[in-house]
Amino acid sequence: MPHTPEPDEDDLDAIAPPQPVFHVEQALLGALLLDPHRIDDVKGITADSFSTAAHAALYAAIRTLPRPDPAEHAKNTKWLDRVLATALEEARGLTASYLHALVQVCPWPRHAPAYARMVEAEHARRRLLTAAERLVHTVHDVSLPHPVQTVLAEADALAAVVDDIANRFPPRSGVLPRTPAPPPTAADDTEAVEEEQLLLATATARPDDIDAVRWLLPDDLTLPLHAGLWQCLTTLARRDEPIDPVTVLWEAQQRGLLDDGSEPGEILRMLAEPAGSVGHWAERALQRSLLATAEHTGRRVEAYAGDSANTPFQLVAGARRALADIAAVRTRWQHAAGATPPQQRRAAPATRAGPPTTTAAHAARPTRATR
Numbered sequence: 001m002p003h004t005p006e007p008d009e010d011d012l013d014a015i016a017p018p019q020p021v022f023h024v025e026q027a028l029l030g031a032l033l034l035d036p037h038r039i040d041d042v043k044g045i046t047a048d049s050f051s052t053a054a055h056a057a058l059y060a061a062i063r064t065l066p067r068p069d070p071a072e073h074a075k076n077t078k079w080l081d082r083v084l085a086t087a088l089e090e091a092r093g094l095t096a097s098y099l100h101a102l103v104q105v106c107p108w109p110r111h112a113p114a115y116a117r118m119v120e121a122e123h124a125r126r127r128l129l130t131a132a133e134r135l136v137h138t139v140h141d142v143s144l145p146h147p148v149q150t151v152l153a154e155a156d157a158l159a160a161v162v163d164d165i166a167n168r169f170p171p172r173s174g175v176l177p178r179t180p181a182p183p184p185t186a187a188d189d190t191e192a193v194e195e196e197q198l199l200l201a202t203a204t205a206r207p208d209d210i211d212a213v214r215w216l217l218p219d220d221l222t223l224p225l226h227a228g229l230w231q232c233l234t235t236l237a238r239r240d241e242p243i244d245p246v247t248v249l250w251e252a253q254q255r256g257l258l259d260d261g262s263e264p265g266e267i268l269r270m271l272a273e274p275a276g277s278v279g280h281w282a283e284r285a286l287q288r289s290l291l292a293t294a295e296h297t298g299r300r301v302e303a304y305a306g307d308s309a310n311t312p313f314q315l316v317a318g319a320r321r322a323l324a325d326i327a328a329v330r331t332r333w334q335h336a337a338g339a340t341p342p343q344q345r346r347a348a349p350a351t352r353a354g355p356p357t358t359t360a361a362h363a364a365r366p367t368r369a370t371r
């Protein structure tokens with residue numbers, strides 16, 4: 001068998017990731033190099049399923065080349081030479097000695113199907129991690145002209161990966177990842193705070209518009225105080241009670257919202273400065289909530305997929321539970337996008353004017369309010 005002159009012949013071992021899957025891939029490739037007919041027993045993987053370019057090139061060559069006669073293969077290395085020559089077209093660092101090493105490290109060639117299943121499981125984890133990373137990256141891409149639509153498309157792509165993994169590894173009921181979910185990202189978003197203040201003030205000035213934005217929930221707002229005040233407004237509106245800054249402040253006191261040291265005078269001043277329309281500010285708040293939910297979902301799935309101790313069954317269960325959070329906000333967003341009235345043109349009784357209605361992109365905002 002000819003030896004390919006490569007000065008750094010041992011680099012494949014040096015640069016290989018230390019994860020167990022690397023050794024599993026070696027065992028699988030060794031089994032197929034030793035007994036090529038066992039390729040018929042290997043299901044569910046392709047060259048892309050391997051963690052290194054060298055292993056992917058070898059598997060592609062093994063899968064592509066005609067299988068040798070078993071008797072001839074036992075006598076010479078001609079087929080191994082062809083595998084090496086073919087694989088070298090994609091991975092120039094391969095050597096004949098590495099192929100021989102693969103054969104030597106394979107414990108039992110008849111275990112090839114089990115090795116392939118392990119490779120498939122690890123590939124599923126990497127695919128899930130990549131899809132989750134794309135979702136998080138998209139949430140933070142402030143250049144997007146239509147951030148919600150683009151983020152939801154990435155969420156759908158992540159869900160499609162989860163469904164494919166579920167088809168390959170049917171989930172078992174009650175099996176969730178052992179990895180703790182990361183805490184929500186906390187960030188300073190002055191714009192979100194200001195817009196929520198305008199929402200609360202405008203809803204106080206125009207309480208008849210509150211019913212039209214029932215899709216907005218307190219937890220969609222970024223600050224606990226804002227969430228509590230929105231709950232005060234919706235409660236007063238549902239009871240058909242008088243709504244103005246004073247009645248809202250009184251309801252807030254009854255709910256203990258002032259126990260954190262919030263100044264009543266500051267709340268009254270905030271509620272007395274409306275601008276724009278309730279629907280506009282509510283839609284802006286819901287958009288931020290959707291993007292923040294998508295970001296947190298992506299980070300949860302990243303954490304699950306980044307933990308190699310989680311099985312494919314656990315990854316599917318955990319990812320589906322995380323994606324359910326996006327689905328819930330998405331339903332409300334679709335309702336809002338079809339029901340929100342245009343920005344009102346009549347003059348507002350405040351000194352601050354709101355921006356024109358838009359759903360322009362913003363970076364993911366702070367953690368959702370907690371009650």
